[in-house]
Amino acid sequence: MDQYDVVVLGAGAAGMMCAFEAGKRGRRVLLLEHGERVGRKILISGGGRCNFTNIGTKAENFLSENPHFAKSALARFTPKDFIALVEKHRIRYHEKTLGQLFCDDSAKQIVAMLEKECAEARVETRCGVSVSSVRRGGDAAGFVVETSAGKFACESVVVATGGLSIPAMGATAFGYELAREFGHAIVEPRAGLVPLVFSVDDKARWCDLAGVAFDVVARAVVQEKARRKIPAFRERLLVTHRGVSGPAVLQASSYWRPGGEVSFDTAPGLEVFRPLLAQASGRDWNSAYAALRTVLPTRMAERWVRVRANASAGDWTNAGIARLESDLHAWTLRPDGSEGFAKAEVTVGGVDTAELDARTMESKRVPGMYFIGEVVDVTGWLGGYNFQWAWASAVAAGAAA
Numbered sequence: 001m002d003q004y005d006v007v008v009l010g011a012g013a014a015g016m017m018c019a020f021e022a023g024k025r026g027r028r029v030l031l032l033e034h035g036e037r038v039g040r041k042i043l044i045s046g047g048g049r050c051n052f053t054n055i056g057t058k059a060e061n062f063l064s065e066n067p068h069f070a071k072s073a074l075a076r077f078t079p080k081d082f083i084a085l086v087e088k089h090r091i092r093y094h095e096k097t098l099g100q101l102f103c104d105d106s107a108k109q110i111v112a113m114l115e116k117e118c119a120e121a122r123v124e125t126r127c128g129v130s131v132s133s134v135r136r137g138g139d140a141a142g143f144v145v146e147t148s149a150g151k152f153a154c155e156s157v158v159v160a161t162g163g164l165s166i167p168a169m170g171a172t173a174f175g176y177e178l179a180r181e182f183g184h185a186i187v188e189p190r191a192g193l194v195p196l197v198f199s200v201d202d203k204a205r206w207c208d209l210a211g212v213a214f215d216v217v218a219r220a221v222v223q224e225k226a227r228r229k230i231p232a233f234r235e236r237l238l239v240t241h242r243g244v245s246g247p248a249v250l251q252a253s254s255y256w257r258p259g260g261e262v263s264f265d266t267a268p269g270l271e272v273f274r275p276l277l278a279q280a281s282g283r284d285w286n287s288a289y290a291a292l293r294t295v296l297p298t299r300m301a302e303r304w305v306r307v308r309a310n311a312s313a314g315d316w317t318n319a320g321i322a323r324l325e326s327d328l329h330a331w332t333l334r335p336d337g338s339e340g341f342a343k344a345e346v347t348v349g350g351v352d353t354a355e356l357d358a359r360t361m362e363s364k365r366v367p368g369m370y371f372i373g374e375v376v377d378v379t380g381w382l383g384g385y386n387f388q389w390a391w392a393s394a395v396a397a398g399a400a401a
């Protein structure tokens with residue numbers, strides 16, 4: 001049986017980064033990937049340009065049962081550190097919006113960069129190899145990794161098999177199953193950064209507007225004793241053939257729970273109907289529509305007025321106008337569901353951080369076993385945060401494994 005110091009399971013963002021960090025320390029590293037090539041999600045990320053980090057990354061930009069867990073790794077490997085790597089490889093990049101950094105040319109450059117670093121650190125990479133199990137070694141010190149290409153013995157094993165999103169890209173539940181087998185708790189995985197699907201009634205009301213987009217402030221309405229503050233996101237909403245999408249919706253979706261509601265302020269920071277209060281006459285749907293058209297796309301303004309008029313919401317007293325105004329700032333929907341893992345950009349939940357060392361990502365239950373990247377219960381917002389977590393957690397483990 002071939003013997004390695006470290007076997008890394010999964011050659012995505014986290015696995016590749018961890019492999020060469022450990023390799024640079026002189027560790028003999030084997031990187032295993034069941035897909036035909038490495039870094040497949042990186043290639044499709046950011047519309048093919050990879051939003052590889054966010055310069056404003058803070059622990060507050062992540063969801064986790066333990067919001068403090070990510071702090072240590074994020075503080076020790078920052079966006080600046082990753083930018084230094086990108087610059088070392090002469091990859092040109094730009095800030096698109098809200099601190100999001102993208103390649104000028106192609107996400108392929110990030111994968112090529114990671115491959116080059118792996119080669120320089122003498123990492124042995126094997127694709128098309130599926131890992132089926134990990135057992136403790138005979139002397140209970142190391143591990144035996146069983147794969148479709150035989151068994152490998154190692155001192156340390158790093159689980160970087162990612163989450164459940166986009167099964168077509170190779171996502172498996174392997175990391176969760178392995179963690180469970182070794183006694184780790186799993187925070188129930190669910191689809192995050194995912195479009196939401198309208199109820200039957202809302203589909204009939206809104207879906208023919210598919211393609212219409214506008215700025216909103218979106219927030220998941222969480223009924224359960226809101227232990228944590230649920231953030232609001234000011235970004236674009238896009239009406240789709242089945243529901244709503246766009247960055248604002250994707251962000252809110254990570255906090256949304258089945259059966260719950262999502263609320264949108266469709267005219268953030270504006271008082272649209274207030275001018276009607278100053279008028280004694282002309283308090284009617286025509287005036288409301290004229291006001292609404294200045295803030296929403298025409299088709300959406302038209303529909304909003306029609307839906308409210310059909311619901312006999314037109315009470316042109318001061319109180320009635322105030323109600324219309326507050327309706328506009330709290331368009332509340334109860335989605336039937338989300339588009340699920342097939343369309344989700346990330347998986348929320350994962351290996352519970354309670355039994356992981358925040359400095360090294362090592363299991364407190366199983367010395368020598370590490371969990372990094374998306375398989376861990378740390379999930380970033382949209383905007384480069386998920387890659388920053390992948391890099392930072394990988395470097396933490398790569399320095400210790």
Ligand code: FDA
Binds near residue numbers: 012040161345385
């Ligand atoms: P990742 O999923 O990248 O890698 C896991 C690897 O393990 C895969 O290659 C898989 O094939 C392999 N594997 C699984 N089971 C295995 C087994 N049993 N044996 C062997 N190998 C196995 N984030 C961001 O910050 N900026 C962005 O622009 C985007 N854009 C984006 C677009 C799309 C369409 C998606 C789906 C996702 C994003 N993301 C993103 C999220 C980001 O891609 C994601 O968070 C990271 O890739 C997670 O990195 P990991 O290495 O943890 O998992």
